[in-house]
Amino acid sequence: SKPSDRWQGNAMSGGRGGWGWGRGGGGKGGGDSGSGSKGGFGSDRGGQGKNKNRRRKGISVSVEPHRHEGVFIYRGAEDALVTLNMVPGLSVYGERRVTITENGVKNEYRTWNPFRSKLAAAILGGVDQIHIKPKSKVLYLGAASGTTVSHVSDIIGPDGLVYAVEFSHRAGRDLVNVAKKRTNIIPVLEDARHPLKYRMLIGMVDVIFADVAQPDQSRIVALNAHTFLRNGGHFLISIKANCIDSTASAEAVFASEVRKLQQENLKPQEQLTLEPYERDHAVVVGVYRPLPKSSK
Amino acid sequence: MRRNFKRLIVCGRNLKPQRKLIKSFTALMEGKINKQLKKVLKKIVKEAHEPLAVADAKLGGVIKEKLNLSCIHSPVVNELMRGIRSQMDGLIPGVESREMTAMCLGLAHSLSRYRLKFSADKVDTMIVQAISLLDDLDKELNNYIMRCREWYGWHFPELGKIISDNLTYCKCLQKVGDRKNYASATLSEFLPEEVEAEVKAAAEISMGTEVSEEDICNILHLCTQVIEISEYRTQLYEYLQNRMMAIAPNVTVMVGELVGARLIAHAGSLLNLAKHAASTVQILGAEKALFRALKSRRDTPKYGLIYHASLVGQTSPKNKGKISRMLAAKTVLAIRYDAFGEDSSSAMGVENRAKLEARLRTLEDRGIRKISGTGKALAKAEKYEHKSEVKTYDPSGDSTLPTYSKKRKIEEVDTEGETTEKKAKKAKIKIKAEEVEEEEEEEEKVVIVEEETSVKKKKKKDKKKHIKEEPLSEEEPCTSTALPSPEKKKKKKKKKDNLD
Numbered sequence: 001s002k003p004s005d006r007w008q009g010n011a012m013s014g015g016r017g018g019w020g021w022g023r024g025g026g027g028k029g030g031g032d033s034g035s036g037s038k039g040g041f042g043s044d045r046g047g048q049g050k051n052k053n054r055r056r057k058g059i060s061v062s063v064e065p066h067r068h069e070g071v072f073i074y075r076g077a078e079d080a081l082v083t084l085n086m087v088p089g090l091s092v093y094g095e096r097r098v099t100i101t102e103n104g105v106k107n108e109y110r111t112w113n114p115f116r117s118k119l120a121a122a123i124l125g126g127v128d129q130i131h132i133k134p135k136s137k138v139l140y141l142g143a144a145s146g147t148t149v150s151h152v153s154d155i156i157g158p159d160g161l162v163y164a165v166e167f168s169h170r171a172g173r174d175l176v177n178v179a180k181k182r183t184n185i186i187p188v189l190e191d192a193r194h195p196l197k198y199r200m201l202i203g204m205v206d207v208i209f210a211d212v213a214q215p216d217q218s219r220i221v222a223l224n225a226h227t228f229l230r231n232g233g234h235f236l237i238s239i240k241a242n243c244i245d246s247t248a249s250a251e252a253v254f255a256s257e258v259r260k261l262q263q264e265n266l267k268p269q270e271q272l273t274l275e276p277y278e279r280d281h282a283v284v285v286g287v288y289r290p291l292p293k294s295s296k
Numbered sequence: 297m298r299r300n301f302k303r304l305i306v307c308g309r310n311l312k313p314q315r316k317l318i319k320s321f322t323a324l325m326e327g328k329i330n331k332q333l334k335k336v337l338k339k340i341v342k343e344a345h346e347p348l349a350v351a352d353a354k355l356g357g358v359i360k361e362k363l364n365l366s367c368i369h370s371p372v373v374n375e376l377m378r379g380i381r382s383q384m385d386g387l388i389p390g391v392e393s394r395e396m397t398a399m400c401l402g403l404a405h406s407l408s409r410y411r412l413k414f415s416a417d418k419v420d421t422m423i424v425q426a427i428s429l430l431d432d433l434d435k436e437l438n439n440y441i442m443r444c445r446e447w448y449g450w451h452f453p454e455l456g457k458i459i460s461d462n463l464t465y466c467k468c469l470q471k472v473g474d475r476k477n478y479a480s481a482t483l484s485e486f487l488p489e490e491v492e493a494e495v496k497a498a499a500e501i502s503m504g505t506e507v508s509e510e511d512i513c514n515i516l517h518l519c520t521q522v523i524e525i526s527e528y529r530t531q532l533y534e535y536l537q538n539r540m541m542a543i544a545p546n547v548t549v550m551v552g553e554l555v556g557a558r559l560i561a562h563a564g565s566l567l568n569l570a571k572h573a574a575s576t577v578q579i580l581g582a583e584k585a586l587f588r589a590l591k592s593r594r595d596t597p598k599y600g601l602i603y604h605a606s607l608v609g610q611t612s613p614k615n616k617g618k619i620s621r622m623l624a625a626k627t628v629l630a631i632r633y634d635a636f637g638e639d640s641s642s643a644m645g646v647e648n649r650a651k652l653e654a655r656l657r658t659l660e661d662r663g664i665r666k667i668s669g670t671g672k673a674l675a676k677a678e679k680y681e682h683k684s685e686v687k688t689y690d691p692s693g694d695s696t697l698p699t700y701s702k703k704r705k706i707e708e709v710d711t712e713g714e715t716t717e718k719k720a721k722k723a724k725i726k727i728k729a730e731e732v733e734e735e736e737e738e739e740e741k742v743v744i745v746e747e748e749t750s751v752k753k754k755k756k757k758d759k760k761k762h763i764k765e766e767p768l769s770e771e772e773p774c775t776s777t778a779l780p781s782p783e784k785k786k787k788k789k790k791k792k793d794n795l796d
């Protein structure tokens with residue numbers, strides 16, 4: 001009866017989220033940059049992914065703040081990267097939620113999957129600064145269905161703003177649905193190649209996060225930065241080597257992209273690869289038109 | 297010059313009506329001028345005769361053409377724009393930053409909806425809710441009607457037996473009320489004359505009790521409610537039909553409105569339904585039976601909600617399974633076309649339905665034709681041959697003599713085998729020899745009856761084997777003289793031997 005049970009489980013939990021993520025490898029929150037590279041391949045609990053990873057009695061569960069503001073680490077049976085849920089009780093893409101009571105206050109956190117989100121992979125990889133903090137204004141290029149955008153929205157809180165730009169209509173529909181629940185997400189369904197088309201919707205932003213996966217993405221980021229990024233603002237670009245040039249080696253591609261960015265007055269400050277979560281991916285963090293040091 | 301920029305950027309934002317905003321912004325996006333912009337520019341032209349700095353070069357060109365204003369577009373302009381954008385809050389007096397954000401948010405949502413070509417009549421939530429309401433109404437209506445009948449039956453029980461239709465009952469009740477008024481009332485609008493006469497007659501000699509004015513009043517209230525709900529139900533059904541035609545025309549053509557609406561409601565939304573495989577759609581609605589069969593390793597159901605589609609309803613029970621599968625396959629195509637397609641025409645659904653109907657016809661015809669090896673021979677209506685089967689009890693079976701060994705020789709087996717086969721077969725093959733018949737009659741009748749039923753249970757494969765075996769063993773009955781063996785042979789063993 002075992003195979004039939006598993007089949008039944010599959011069919012029953014059609015609507016249930018948690019499945020794929022629960023199976024896709026733990027996502028242990030390495031947290032600090034030192035232990036970040038350990039990554040976390042959690043034990044595969046077999047086919048029965050119906051949230052069977054209940055904590056054994058005796059293990060205390062806690063949430064502690066991460067070095068980056070707005071991000072937290074959940075310590076339990078398995079460690080995970082979490083953000084404070086702005087809309088408690090709702091899962092955006094079927095991710096697991098945890099509720100912790102601190103000093104009598106109940107807080108709900110949503111787990112952040114580094115296999116699905118490049119930003120989470122960068123944080124777990126140990127990036128020095130993500131520059132996305134509470135109350136900041138973020139321009140997110142390549143928002144897709146809004147999975148990472150929702151986490152950014154959690155980090156910046158209700159006082160911040162994230163402008164989510166996505167050109168595809170199918171993903172855009174999901175994005176608009178996410179934006180309906182979270183008022184700090186402004187959906188923009190336009191092509192990021194033409195920032196002038198949505199210039200009346202966006203004010204100046206502090207951070208640009210780009211995950212567009214296009215061969216001309218440096219030009220896209222540069223155009224948007226010239227129009228919307230304030231002086232001294234920062235940018236995070238996720239570069240997929242295959243996308244830019246599938247014949248060259250990954251390092252060469254990253255180097256050429258960095259050079260292109262430098263020509264546009266986008267000064268890169270750090271670069272790190274997203275191993276073990278993605279292959280041949282890198283994240284470049286930098287500053288745009290850095291404010292002169294004398295003014296500080 | 298600064299004021300000009302401010303006005304340019306801001307002009308749209310101060311407008312209240314959303315639709316105008318969207319129009320003006322979409323125009324700006326495409327680089328065209330709209331009325332508000334024209335107004336503002338004309339005003340500015342009157343004020344100052346300086347060149348206008350534009351962020352969008354295309355827009356600048358258009359402005360120059362139409363309004364003859366000289367426009368500048370250069371990197372300096374971009375820098376200026378950046379400056380203005382950073383200082384936006386300070387430049388525009390009287391607008392809080394929160395208000396601005398709220399306005400931006402509302403505008404962004406409206407624009408994205410415009411982009412997605414969101415049309416309010418393509419929302420499938422209406423269907424889901426409407427069909428649920430329809431079911432609820434039916435339940436409630438049934439309850440109320442039963443209650444009404446029972447209550448009024450206390451006063452005039454005969455009416456319930458005369459008028460079986462619920463709505464006419466209630467209308468009748470509403471018109472008349474107390475039993476005494478029946479003689480004077482005219483019920484000819486909704487009752488045929490004989491029935492009316494019957495009712496009036498029954499009213500005279502009714503055995504129900506008297507009821508007071510208040511009681512009748514309450515019953516009448518209930519009646520009016522019932523009639524209202526009935527009317528609303530018909531309205532709702534029409535509404536559902538309209539919506540289904542608007543939202544999913546191909547599905548409506550294929551399976552009908554009710555079944556289509558139920559499918560959508562079961563899946564949750566049209567998009568969800570489109571994600572299901574054809575086999576899932578076929579048994580959607582029969583989940584309990586499906587999982588029960590899967591758990592106990594039995595045959596799974598062949599149809600779920602699709603059973604109520606007209607195409608499945610009009611076929612013979614044997615072909616219902618086949619039709620349900622075919623219908624499900626074509627229906628999912630229609631569902632996906634409706635869910636993801638751009639245009640909303642029902643041409644594809646009509647085509648598919650025609651194909652299905654043609655296939656259905658061939659299926660039905662094939663049932664009449666015979667499926668033999670060649671397939672060309674038509675079914676021959678067999679001449680009626682009266683076979684007198686006088687079944688008498690054969691006492692030779694109950695002997696106390698020791699039985700022969702169970703191991704039988706092959707020749708014996710063959711003779712036994714083909715005689716039983718012959719008995720079981722429907723008169724497809726003509727039995728030529730009379731001897732065979734005699735032999736069969738001699739056989740233990742009890743065993744034969746059992747054979748027939750057990751052979752019927754055999755699968756088609758075995759029947760085919762029998763057909764093949766038949767021509768081979770036909771010669772034997774003529775020659776051999778099968779003794780009616782008093783051995784009691786087990787059925788199953790015989791089966792096994794027959795198949796050899």
